Amino acid sequence: MTRDIALVAFAQTDHRRTSDELSEVEMLMPVLHDVLGQTGLKTADIGFTCSGSSDYLAGRAFSFTLALDGVGAWPPISESHVEMDGAWALYEAWTKLLTGDADTALVYSYGKSSPGSVRDVLTRQLDPYYVAPLWPDSVALAALQAQSLIDAGETDEPALAAVAARSRTDAAANSRAQLRGSVPHGDYLVRPLRTGDCSPIGDGAAAVVLAAGERARELCERPAWIRGIDHRIEAHSLGVRDLTDSPSARLAAEKAGVFERPVDTAELHAPFTSQEIVLRKALRLGEDVRVNPSGGALAANPLMAAGLIRLGEAAAAIHRGESDRALGHATSGPCLQQNLVAVLEGDPR
């Protein structure tokens, strides 16, 4: 069965280094009200709700059930959760809408990294037998990938610094971003990556509304139609992979139809400058494609929400008429292990 499904609204918090004064639901709720308000929908009008988050970030067991308080889940709603970035919650919601069981979906995700040490927290997602006992933190693994790229002649440190500078300069126009404008490139964190090559650690939340067919046109002047969406994963052992390439991102893009004709805008979820180099190549993005006009993850990377934000930003560019065909990308795991790619289009103008 085919059914046209679109992102019709997108909202996000300001992304900040800490949010001590807010519990997760207190941080999330304004975003839910914002995204529903854009469409005029109420919780009771939503056919399916799906969220993405990880309890490990803030160290709070079952925090995703408490976050549901912000939705207003009584009487009981049709609801699901993924322990993944919200982009994968969006994927689940998209499949739900495809079945025809629902016409609208609310997708949200949030991450509160400030209470913990996120570099160490992320080691717990690694192979528990051979890798996690060594506690290799997220920056160290990205640095191994960056050195591979430098050794292969795919990039060098000045080129990486240029990616960082372009991202934060573009983020100056994004009031939600955490790092905006001129940001020092800094010292090595794990060589060859400097602080400026790494996304900031911060707290934030995002939400989108999906709608099918005519419902999408009622709710949004220029819906961002999902022309294709796919996600693929690579082997978990880093030493088995070619870290200079992303075959999973390329395959997901191919399945999503990215290569059928050019996109004008791409929102890439690259938490490290070096990963943008990998993704540009895998996704065959030319110089004429606007990459991360929002500033991307280098300007704000609330874990579990940053991938959904890429899809939301791509959709918002279509809503505003700034893009006709945009690529949204989300990643998960070390060194771009898993990748989701969506192609969004606006109706011809």
Next chain:
Amino acid sequence: MPEVLTAPLTVEFPFTRSLGPVQSAFLTGLRERVVLGVRTGDGRVLVPPVEYDPVTADEIRDLVEVAPTGTVTTWAWNHEPRRGQPLDTPFAWVLVRLDGADTALLHALDAPGPDAVHTGMRVRVRWAAEREGAITDIACFESYDGEQEQPTGHSGEFADAITKIVTPARLDYRYSPGRAQTAYLRALADRRTVGERCPSCHKVYVPPRGACPTCGVATTEQVEVGPAGTVTTFCIVNIKAKNLDIEVPYVYAHIALDGAGLALHGRIGGIPYDQVRMGLRVEPVWTEGARHPDHYRPTGEPDAEYDTYKELL
């Protein structure tokens, strides 16, 4: 708004994991200073070895010994080692392709500085003095300019192979309960119970979590409830909990404090356990220095009518 509360929170757990036959052979091998790989259907040797082919998903069991020497395929200089990492002095993270293997193993390389490390450099395993069958039996790698060391031709079979590993994990957090729960906890410190009212359905939540789960809106109006309340339902606890200094049997109850829109729980004392009943009127008993009531005891008032608390069961 007063400053939010924060407190240290440590999440610590030892995971006990059973091993598949390939993992068992590899980790037992490390204990015996033997490095084993596994051969895939197309003849590649994977080190570290896995139970299933990462490309075809076929079960793979053909163990092959490789050398303890190898070549760095990529590296990253870590000038600030973190807790739990293999070395506590600055070191390089490395992926090492051992001689005889087609894939690389992640570990640490002990080196005097980043200038002493490069992709393609030759390295050798430095074994830990005490080995138990874990990836940390390799203490780290070290620079090596000698001949390629030869495997001994080990079969991969061990008399006393390990079958499980215990991997401890510890994460440290600084917990902050947010606005609503901070206000609740601050009031409790003054021996007052303060809930929050939903502006839409007017229900008073105790303890408040900042949102009405029915309406999905922020609760903001603070409402002091209690101190007395009504037992809405209860159970009799006959099993003594570990580290809990309370004699059994005792009663644990749902208590709807006066003015609250839902019941909280607490222990009932000051009355024989078999005389506690639904509708019993109770009040909190505080002990010096405690942040919560120690228990609730009867007020002596007549029991509450069922109709007054039936919605709060």
